[in-house]
Amino acid sequence: MKISRIANITPEALFEARRYFLKLGAGALVSSSAISNLLADLPQEANLNYTPDANPQKLTLNTFEQASNYVNFYEFSTDKGAPVKLSQKMKTNPWNVRLGGEIKTAQSLDVEEFIAKFGLEERIYRFRCVEGWSMVVPWIGFPLYKLLDYLEPNSNAKYVKFTTRYDPAMFPDQAKGIFSAIKYPYVEGLRMDEARHPLTFIAVGMYGKRLLPQNGAPIRLVVPWKYGFKSIKSLELIECVEKEPLNTWQEQNPKEYGFYANVNPQVDHPRWTQAKERLLGKLTKQDTLMFNGYEKEVASLYAGMDLRKFF
Numbered sequence: 510m511k512i513s514r515i516a517n518i519t520p521e522a523l524f525e526a527r528r529y530f531l532k533l534g535a536g537a538l539v540s541s542s543a544i545s546n547l548l549a550d551l552p553q554e555a556n557l558n559y560t561p562d563a564n565p566q567k568l569t570l571n572t573f574e575q576a577s578n579y580v581n582f583y584e585f586s587t588d589k590g591a592p593v594k595l596s597q598k599m600k601t602n603p604w605n606v607r608l609g610g611e612i613k614t615a616q617s618l619d620v621e622e623f624i625a626k627f628g629l630e631e632r633i634y635r636f637r638c639v640e641g642w643s644m645v646v647p648w649i650g651f652p653l654y655k656l657l658d659y660l661e662p663n664s665n666a667k668y669v670k671f672t673t674r675y676d677p678a679m680f681p682d683q684a685k686g687i688f689s690a691i692k693y694p695y696v697e698g699l700r701m702d703e704a705r706h707p708l709t710f711i712a713v714g715m716y717g718k719r720l721l722p723q724n725g726a727p728i729r730l731v732v733p734w735k736y737g738f739k740s741i742k743s744l745e746l747i748e749c750v751e752k753e754p755l756n757t758w759q760e761q762n763p764k765e766y767g768f769y770a771n772v773n774p775q776v777d778h779p780r781w782t783q784a785k786e787r788l789l790g791k792l793t794k795q796d797t798l799m800f801n802g803y804e805k806e807v808a809s810l811y812a813g814m815d816l817r818k819f820f
């Protein structure tokens with residue numbers, strides 16, 4: 510039923526909806542099901558309504574084209590450009606995310622319900638892939654702690670586990686079975702205090718619009734002080750759990766990838782240095798910053814931990 514979606518829609522979205530209908534011509538509106546179908550599709554078209562980030566650090570943004578044409582999304586392809594075309598038919602609306610584990614009430618929420626409940630804000634973040642490239646992106650979404658507050662995790666909840674959708678009809682690499690690039694579904698995890706940190710973000714958009722499929726539509730995680738692989742895309746399930754989740758890249762190659770994956774220029778990857786990075790669009794490299802430039806905010810989370818051991 511689409512009625513609940515309409516009930517949750519904001520005044521701004523209704524305003525956009527009216528403009529959209531007028532553009533189509535009122536005569537196009539023949540049945541109520543046509544109206545609700547249009548409303549269901551509308552959020553993909555409309556600009557999102559959000560509180561802008563004042564960008565106090567004056568970070569220079571990468572362009573939307575850069576951030577949306579050079580991606581990592583193995584469910585489509587290990588190639589950086591191929592997911593753009595391969596993901597065009599991905600159906601991201603409606604999209605439910607299941608919420609479970611050690612919380613008060615297991616439930617599932619549609620992406621529109623997340624937006625209605627938690628509101629939207631912009632976060633301009635540095636983003637550093639473990640491979641050595643980086644970018645600066647204005648994400649749109651809400652901090653994960655708002656969702657966790659709403660879910661009321663119990664005292665067994667020590668970690669949050671995230672799982673990408675498993676749908677071989679949607680994701681060609683999942684359909685390859687034992688010949689796939691990595692094991693699916695893609696899984697990630699955070700310690701509860703990391704998950705509750707105010708920088709930890711759930712994104713539904715970037716550059717003022719909904720996420721494009723190749724960037725992890727319709728809803729993904731963004732953890733700016735960790736290597737990009739922690740920022741899991743196209744979420745299907747969020748669970749509060751007791752044990753540290755085995756994340757996909759650690760399972761894939763535990764010598765090269767750990768659970769924490771904090772950006773750290775002093776701890777090299779076994780096959781390359783992490784001291785420098787190439788900002789998308791730049792020819793020369795720049796220094797990688799401790800915790801990707803968020804040391805002041807997050808270093809205390811790891812006080813007393815050997816960052817070479819917990820990499």
Ligand SMILES: Nc1nc2c(c(=O)[nH]1)N[C@H]1C(S)=C(S)[C@@H](COP(=O)(O)O)O[C@H]1N2
Nearest residue numbers: 580581582583638673695737738740741742
């Ligand atoms: N489900 C899923 N999430 C994923 C990936 C992936 O292949 N599948 N790649 C990760 C990696 S390695 C990076 S660097 C970022 C890239 O995000 P972007 O393509 O939006 O820049 O997504 C991360 N999230």
Ligand SMILES: [Mo]
Nearest residue numbers: 638639737738
């Ligand atoms: Mo990455």
